[in-house]
Amino acid sequence: MSRLPLTLGVAAGVVALDQITKAIAVATLEGQPSVQVIGEWLQLTFVRNPGAAFSLGGSYTIVISAIAIVVSLFIIRTARTLTNPWWAVVLGGILGGALGNLIDRIVRDPAPFRGYVVDFLELPRWPVFNVADMALVGSAILAVLLSLRGVDMGQPESAAASGGGDQDTSSGPVAEGRAGDG
Secondary structure, eight states, X not given: OOOHHHHHHHHHHHHHHHHHHHHHHHHHTTTSOOEEEETTTEEEEEEEEOSSGGGTTGXXXXXXXXXXXXXXXXXXXXXXXXXXXXXXXXXXXXXXXXXXXXHHHHHSSSSTTTOOEEEEEEOTTSOOXXXXXXXXXXXXXXXXXXXXXXXXXXXXXXXXXXXXXTSOTTSSHHHHHHTTOO
């Protein structure tokens, strides 16, 4: 069973939450001093970011936008073949994060495909970020965990949920370590 609907649903949820929180940030935080939410551990600090992660590549906004479009199309194509729901969540989070920030680059000033991304969440010793960024990082972490566990993108849901009991144990080092279990 294709997991495309799950991937697109996760992406839509990320984009909606990202754009709603950015609209609130623009309306309430722009031009204001930082707001402490949990002391200095979490603050709301309004920033318009012209670049990518860590504000890198500020003069390459068009290139960053093009990469986001290519990645989004690749994810949609790949998601059509997924059978594992966890990988659908991973790709949905990456797609939603990429689209959330791409929307900013398309519709925000100074110009289409050169727009600045709205960031507003600040942690100590970390660049200011947004919900799309959280989805991207969270999805990357989940992808690493799934990869370390040897979970295949096409693996049926029942095998992934069972912890490998019915899983092919000859497909790699993680599976080989489980071969003696049982």
